[in-house]
Amino acid sequence: xxxxxxxxxxxxxxxxxxxxxxxxxxxxxxxxxxxxxxxxxxxxxxxxxxxxxxxxxxxxxxxxxxxxxxxxxxxxxxxxxxxxxxxxxxxxxxxxxxxxxxxxxxxxxxxxxxxxxxxxxxxxxxxxxxxxxxxxxxxxxxxxxxxxxxxxxxxxxxxxxxxxxxxxxxxxxxxxxxxxxxxxxxxxxxxxxxxxxxxxxxxxxxxxxxxxxxxxxxxxxxxxxxxxxxxxxxxxxxxxxxxxxxxxxxxxxxxxxxxxxxxxxxxxxxxxxxxxxxxxxxxxxxxxxxxxxxxxxxxxxxxxxxxxxxxxxxxxxxxxxxxxxxxxxxxxxxxxxxxxxxxxxxxxxxxxxxxxxxxxxxxxxxxxxxxxxxxxxxxxxxxxxxxxxxxxxxxxxxxxxxxxxxxxxxxxxxxxx
RNA sequence: GGGAGAGUGUCCCGAGUGGCAAAGGGGGCGGACUGUAAAUCCGCUGGCUUACGCCUUCGUAGGUUCGAGUCCUACCUCUCCCA
Numbered sequence: 001x002x003x004x005x006x007x008x009x010x011x012x013x014x015x016x017x018x019x020x021x022x023x024x025x026x027x028x029x030x031x032x033x034x035x036x037x038x039x040x041x042x043x044x045x046x047x048x049x050x051x052x053x054x055x056x057x058x059x060x061x062x063x064x065x066x067x068x069x070x071x072x073x074x075x076x077x078x079x080x081x082x083x084x085x086x087x088x089x090x091x092x093x094x095x096x097x098x099x100x101x102x103x104x105x106x107x108x109x110x111x112x113x114x115x116x117x118x119x120x121x122x123x124x125x126x127x128x129x130x131x132x133x134x135x136x137x138x139x140x141x142x143x144x145x146x147x148x149x150x151x152x153x154x155x156x157x158x159x160x161x162x163x164x165x166x167x168x169x170x171x172x173x174x175x176x177x178x179x180x181x182x183x184x185x186x187x188x189x190x191x192x193x194x195x196x197x198x199x200x201x202x203x204x205x206x207x208x209x210x211x212x213x214x215x216x217x218x219x220x221x222x223x224x225x226x227x228x229x230x231x232x233x234x235x236x237x238x239x240x241x242x243x244x245x246x247x248x249x250x251x252x253x254x255x256x257x258x259x260x261x262x263x264x265x266x267x268x269x270x271x272x273x274x275x276x277x278x279x280x281x282x283x284x285x286x287x288x289x290x291x292x293x294x295x296x297x298x299x300x301x302x303x304x305x306x307x308x309x310x311x312x313x314x315x316x317x318x319x320x321x322x323x324x325x326x327x328x329x330x331x332x333x334x335x336x337x338x339x340x341x342x343x344x345x346x347x348x349x350x351x352x353x354x355x356x357x358x359x360x361x362x363x364x365x366x367x368x369x370x371x372x373x374x375x376x377x378x379x380x381x382x383x384x385x386x387x388x389x390x391x392x393x394x395x396x397x398x399x400x401x402x403x404x405x406x407x408x409x410x411x412x413x414x415x416x417x
Numbered sequence: 418g419g420g421a422g423a424g425u426g427u428c429c430c431g432a433g434u435g436g437c438a439a440a441g442g443g444g445g446c447g448g449a450c451u452g453u454a455a456a457u458c459c460g461c462u463g464g465c466u467u468a469c470g471c472c473u474u475c476g477u478a479g480g481u482u483c484g485a486g487u488c489c490u491a492c493c494u495c496u497c498c499c500a
Contacts, residue, residue, distance in 0.1 A: 232455075259453080266454050293452040327453055367446090370461055374447045388467070407447055 006031035007066040012224075014281060015274040017059055019200045019227040022210065027195065027222045031068065038063055038195035038224075039071035039187055041128070041180065044079040044102040048248035049109050051260075052199070055226050055275060059197050061113045064123060071124045071193060072110045073183060074103050077132030081176050083205075103127065109247050112310055124191060128183050144182055147215045148208075153177065156204045177205050184209030188219050195222045229275070232267030247310055253337050254311040258319035259409070261303035269298050277305035326411065332381070332403050338413035346402075346416050349390040352379065359404050359412040371406060378405040 004010045004024075008031045012018050021027060030036055040056045042049065049057070060070035079099050107125065115121020153159060156177065184206070187193035196206045206223040213219040245260050246252040252260075264272055270288030273279060279287075279301075287298035300320065308316035322335040339359045341350070350358070353365040356377070362368045369387050371377050377384045380395060380403050391414070395402045402414040 263453060266452095269454090293454090295454075296452055299452095299454080323453080364464065365466085366464070367462090371447065374461060376447045376461095409453060 004028045008036075008063060008068060011062050011066055012059060015062070016271060017055070017062070017226050017275065019225045020203055020223070021225075022207070022223040026220070027224075030194070030222075031066075035068045036195060037069040037071060037187075037191050037193040038197055039073050039126075039184075039193050040197050041073040041075050041078070041183060042106065043075050043083065044099045044106060046244075047102050047105040048246045048251050049106055050247060051245040054247065055229060056198055057110070057113050058275060059224075059226060060123075061278075063197075064114055064121065069122045069124070069191075070114055071126055071187060071191060072114065073187065074106065074125065074127040074129075076100070076103055076127040076129030078128055078176065078179050078183070080129075081179060082173050083176050083180075105248060109310075126187065126191075128179075128186070131186050132179060132182075144178060144212065144216070147212055148178055148181075156208075177208050180205045181208040181212040184221060185213050185216055185219075188213055188217060188221060194220070195224060197224045197226070200225045200228050232265045249311055249315075254307055254315040255319045255322050255335065255337060257310065258303045258307045258316065258323060261306045262299055262323065263409075264299055264302060266295055269295060269302060273298070273302050273305075276309075277302060278309065279305055330381075332397065332399065332401070332413070334399055334401065334413070336403070336411050336413050338401070338415045340415045340417040343393075343416035346391070346396070346414070347393045349392040351387075352377070352384055352389045352391055353387060355379075355391045355402075355414065356404055356406065359414060361404060361406045361410060361412055376407050379403070381405070 004013055006028050009018075009021075009024070009028050038060070040060055042053065057072075060072065063070045076099060079102075080096065110116075110123075110125065111119070114123040116123045116125060153174070159174065184193070184196050196202075196209055198206060203223065203225050206225070210221040210223060213221040245257070247257075261272070261276070270284060273284040273287060274281070277284075287301055290298050303323075304316045304320045307319055311319075318335060322333045325331045325333040326336065341358065352372075353368045356362045356368040356371075357365060362371065368377065372384055372387050375383065375385075379389070379391060380397060391402060393416075396416070397403070400416065403411060404414060405411045
C-alpha cells in the first residue's frame with residue numbers, strides 16, 4: 001500500500017497519519033539513510049492537552065519508535081501571541097503566570113508517549129520562550145522580518161479567513177506565523193531539526209518555516225501534516241457533555257477517558273485503532289472485521305489500549321472492569337467517578353436538585369428539574385419523579401455511597417467524608 | 418471626510434419591526450428503538466421558584482412610551498458605495 005522506503009513514513013502512511021508531506025521522496029530518502037530530528041509545537045493555552053493533540057503526539061511516538069529523534073516544543077513564547085489559525089476571534093491574552101502553570105501541567109503528558117533524555121530515550125523537550133522572549137525587536141525585524149512578504153502573508157488561510165469573515169486580526173496575531181517559522185529555524189540550528197509536523201491547519205505556518213530556513217540558513221526543511229479527524233457522522237471529534245476530552249487525569253479520569261473511546265461510532269473503529277493505539281496492523285484488521293454487536297469487543301479493545309497508553313495499563317484495566325460491572329452487571333462499582341461531601345451535610349439531607357448540581361451532573365437546579373421531567377434521573381438506580389426528593393444518609397448503600405445517574409451513561413458516586 | 422447597511426437567546430447560524438423569554442435550524446443533553454454504535458422518531462436546551470410569579474437577556478449608553486429587540490439620540494465595531 002505504501003510506496004515509502006523509510007520505516008517512519010511507512011508506518012505513518014499505513015496507519016493513516018499523513019495528510020500532506022512536502023517533498024516526500026527526499027524526506028523518505030533522508031529518513032531511510034539516517035536518524036532525523038522532527039518537532040511538533042504545542043500551545044500552552046490550557047492546563048492540559050486534549051484529544052485534538054493526541055494525533056500529532058502519536059506521530060512523534062512513531063517517529064521515535066522508528067529510530068528517530070522527537071522534539072516536543074512547548075509554546076511558552078508563542079502562546080503569549082496567540083495562533084490565529086482556524087479561529088474566528090482573537091484569543092484572550094494569557095498572563096505569563098498562567099502560561100507557565102499550563103506548561104508545567106502539560107509536560108507530564110509527553111512522558112507517556114515519548115522517552116526523554118535521562119530516561120533512556122533521546123526525545124527533547126524545548127520551550128520557545130527560551131529564544132523568543134530574548135528577541136530584540138529591531139534586530140528581529142532586520143534578520144527575520146525582511147524575509148517575509150506581507151503580500152504573501154495576507155494570502156495565507158489563517159489570515160484570509162479572518163479578513164473574509166470580517167473578523168479583526170490584530171498585528172500581534174499577525175506575527176504568529178513569523179515566530180513559528182523562526183522556531184523551526186532555531187530548532188534546526190540548535191538540534192539539527194529538519195521536519196515539523198502538526199495538524200492540517202498548520203500547513204501554512206510550517207511552510208513558512210521551510211522558506212525561512214532556506215533563506216536564512218540555506219537549509220532543506222520538511223513539512224508533514226496529519227488529517228483533521230472527524231467522526232464517521234461528520235462531527236468534530238472530542239466534544240462531550242462536559243466539553244473537551246482532556247488528557248490529564250485530574251481533568252478527566254481514566255474511566256471517563258475509557259468511556260469516551262468506548263462510545264466510538266462503528267465506522268471509526270478501525271481508523272481510531274490505527275491512529276490511537278499501537279496494536280499491530282493485522283490485529284487491527286481482525287478487530288475491524290467484526291460485524292454488528294461484535295464490534296463492541298473491538299471498541300473495548302480500543303478503549304483499553306488508548307487508555308493504557310495515556311494512563312497506564314493498570315488504570316486502563318480498572319476502567320474496563322468498572323465499565324463491565326456498571327454496564328454489563330448493573331452493579332455499582334466503587335471505582336466510578338465520585339464527589340466527596342461532608343457526612344454532616346448528607347445526614348442533614350440534600351435536595352436532589354442540589355445533589356446533582358454538586359455532583360457536577362448539571363449546571364443548575366432547573367437543568368435537573370428538566371432532566372427529571374425527561375425521566376432521566378436516578379438515585380441508586382431508582383427513577384426519581386419528584387424534584388423535592390431529599391437525599392439523606394438513608395440513601396447510603398451498603399458500600400457507603402450514593403449513586404447518582406443522569407441518563408444511562410453518566411454516573412457519579414457521592415461519598416461522605 | 419460624505420452616503421447606505423449590519424451587529425439577536427455568551428456554542429454556532431438565523432427570523433423578528435411596539436406586548437417577546439423572543440420563530441426556525443445546527444450542535445448539545447435526555448427518552449424510545451438498539452449493540453454503552455449509527456440512522457430514525459419524540460422531549461428539553463436563560464436564572465430563581467412547589468406554584469402564582471420574580472429576575473436577567475437582542476453591540477454600548479441614554480431617551481420616547483403604560484410597555485422597546487422593534488421608535489429616537491449619541492457612541493463603538495464591521496461591510497459596501499462616493500471622495
